[in-house]
Amino acid sequence: MARPRAAGAQRAGHLVASPRRVRRGLNMAADVQTAAAAEVPPRGDGGQAARRIFFATGALLFAAAAWLTIARSNGMSMAGMPMPGGWTMSMAWMRMPGQNWLAATATFLGMWSPMMVAMMLPSLLPTLWRFHQAVGHAGGMRQAGLVARVAIAYFLVWSALGLVIFPAGAALAAMLMHWPALSRAAPAAATVIVLAAATLQFTPWKARRLASCCGMPKNLAADTASAWRHGLRLGARCVHCCAGLAAAQLSIGVMDLGVMAVVAAIITAERLSLPGKGPARFSTGPHHTSRSRTDQASGS
16 A cells, blocks of 8 residues: 655655755855855955055155155255365255245255155055055045055154254254364265264164064054054154164265165165065965965865
8 A cells, every 4th residue: 555755755756855944055055155255355356456556656656756856956956055175065954045944944844855755655655555455444545544644644753853853954054164174074974974874784773673664563453543653653663764874865965866866775675675575575465365265275
């Protein structure tokens, strides 16, 4: 005698799960796919495009600062003052006719600040890009605004250094003009400063300052206050790191284009030569790493 078949248990001699179990399995599979899609960034060139835009913007800023620096340098070099001892003192340390010291300080900062942007931006851009990646979860314009705040705070530190340097340089220039013997000793003093700066480049102190100058703090928050603090911290560390090179430049010629180019090249090269800080470090980002791990997991 034939027995009644359980509904949904067999079809054409095959075991078949109940419709409720089938729906439950499909829902679980959909949930897994959704979670995977959320963890793995979409395949595309969005990260590369952002990187190209970032460094193209930096190149434009560098070009503008370099153009302004060259224009100011040409004006200053044409008005240099011959000094006893066979050297020429830059007019950057002097007041123009009818100019007070406040206006002279503003003029100096108008020359100093673009020069610092032109000299330091090539070495700063990789650090700014690492910050850009670290705050990537902020997204869009907020991410760009945070990077801009870091850069502004960084160069504010260098501008503050200019405020300290100008009074000291102006006072030294006045002494050199009044005492010819001191002016004749200036070339020898400049040579000693340059040699000391070159020696400082190979000391453990310089290595430690260089490492801290390019560091990225852990657990960096994507907010305005953290961006300002990070930029000020970077600026202060880089001022310490570049103290020897800055002293050498000031002793040779604050607006000498050749000296600027050499010092900027040294600063950029020493930062990009650090392990994990060079151009190869920026050819891949977090998206590439996530995709690599996903591909390995799917292949296994």
